[in-house]
Amino acid sequence: MTDHHTLPFGVFSQTPDGERRVGVRVDDTVLDVSRLDLPHAADFASSSLNAFLARGRAHWDDVRARLQALLAAGTEHLLPAQGLTLHLPIEVADYVDFYSSRHHAENIGRMFRPDSPPLTPNWTHLPIGYHGRSGTVAVSGTPVVRPSGQRKAPTDDVPTFGPSRRLDIEAEVGFVVGTPSDLGTPVPIGDFAEHVFGVCLVNDWSSRDLQAWEYVPLGPFLGKSFLTSVSPWVVPLAALEAARVPAPPRDTPLLPYLDDAEHPWGLDLELTVSLNGEVVSSPPFGSMYWTAAQQLAHLTVNGASLRTGDLLASGTVSGPQRDQRGSFIELGWGGAEVLTLADGSTRSFLEDGDVVSISATAPGPGGTRISFGEVTGEVLPAR
């Protein structure tokens, strides 16, 4: 069946170094949007989606309707997807990584702070987040060079320097901001879809040994900043109406600015994590405690402004079951358990040459499934 519903946006070129322009994926083809007679057509002869994203919801919806009409009528501007080069779809402004899976936060808390309750006291009151490095967000396919840095096991007296021994992934979902907001003015939770254009997949590559030594008291830094990979296609929120679900019940009463009773933005995405082609986990995004609408309201409640290209990532998506955990530190319980692969080999953390891919689908209209494509990367040895 031809998919005229998902219509994810990306940036492509016909040769690796060729001119970049905006495309929309349709089955096994890419619609060259830069060739179409659309309002603000110059936005699409661009190396990023930002100019288009900055125009806001009414324009996004208008373009979507025009594309659907064009596709229904037939167009000659469809290129075979195979052979095209896909690029980072957005110029990332600020990148914020949240921590919104209760299962993940509890698992990590048990491993990193075994003598304390797994959740910190603030966790059920606000969606915890921190800023990541936007300059090292790269498109799917970018290899990850094993990072070096300071590592110190609890039994070591002093840290040593060298390649990370605990290289990991975090399977996440990203939300791309289009419409900016003014400094000093919070964005109410009900305005989420006015500001956020769409959804991509994120692999927040993580070095657990660097992170464990550095992160107290100011949070993760070098343990995360070496690379964050995103999928090349951004699926519009407009395509995800059938995927909306309420978030799980909350234990703690929500402050009014986080109350999402009338703005449910849980999304029933089913993620799949593959290692060297073998599925190792199937994290359910619908299990997330905090939604992206709550994250956006929280991020701006102090008056912080949004820019076009801001990227909000969900934090690792982990479900309650072992085979739903979205990181290897959880799958292998920090080395205490091992993950056994089909060929009998085992993994606690990633080895050089490993290839990790994260994909996702979600309910579409009339029982169909929407595909988010994938975000993938190979581990290269430390330099």
Next chain:
Amino acid sequence: MTDHHTLPFGVFSQTPDGERRVGVRVDDTVLDVSRLDLPHAADFASSSLNAFLARGRAHWDDVRARLQALLAAGTEHLLPAQGLTLHLPIEVADYVDFYSSRHHAENIGRMFRPDSPPLTPNWTHLPIGYHGRSGTVAVSGTPVVRPSGQRKAPTDDVPTFGPSRRLDIEAEVGFVVGTPSDLGTPVPIGDFAEHVFGVCLVNDWSSRDLQAWEYVPLGPFLGKSFLTSVSPWVVPLAALEAARVPAPPRDTPLLPYLDDAEHPWGLDLELTVSLNGEVVSSPPFGSMYWTAAQQLAHLTVNGASLRTGDLLASGTVSGPQRDQRGSFIELGWGGAEVLTLADGSTRSFLEDGDVVSISATAPGPGGTRISFGEVTGEVLPAR
């Protein structure tokens, strides 16, 4: 005396909404660099320094020498500084805030974690840092709207929402990256001056009540992200040779990538913090435990790349004496002490209408003093 040595770079316009271009401050005038016959002159008809900064050290030094020759010969392109509007001098790429004053880290540790040693075990082994929000970095003069958010005193059962009651400053020094670096390739400590163009002043406005409740385990977020102010003038490293000093002795042996014995980048800046025109503190930047060269080497040792416009801030500059502390939480010891002003009024934290200014000077050639100008801002009531 005419100052042809400092030559700080900024961005100005002749009316508030007028065309922006690059200028260099000379005494009470601004040299309109966009009017000069210089290599890559188009870089200076720009709303930011980034195009100029991206060209690297040899070009910066060449332009500096040409400007000095032009000024010595006399030029008609000097505009009275009074009446010009100054703008954010750089497009900020990634903003990283460090935590490099031992006195500050010990003071904060004693207040935030009274039951633990004041310094975390990693503190003397690496320059702790975290990413801040680059989209809310603004030029001096931008008012700070008192942020609202979740606050919870240790004696409260649950958090409440409302305006911050503990609004504070952090007096810092910022380092502006010009030359980018490649993903996967660390920048050695000796290459600091190849990548960093110059120095500005930073006020990292902080909400201590929002920060205290949110910051465990992933670090500061809304407690910082509402505004970070920078001075309009960026003083080139090339002007600061006479200000270079060795950092204080370190307790802990340094790993080789942080060894700065041959690359001393301590800088003898004397900062001044004023509240409503009254000097309340004089933090000595030469007392910082970690230098910006060490911060840059650390930031990239995991392979993270640099972009033109990256801003590295030092963290609060606090000296060993009470009147050398660079934040009000330290000056008033978290409300346990009070700061008494000349008119007999007292402060623990900032009140609406307060104006805070941070200025600095450093040794210049031949016994002169280099001025960094100031970064200033007024506190506006919560909206």
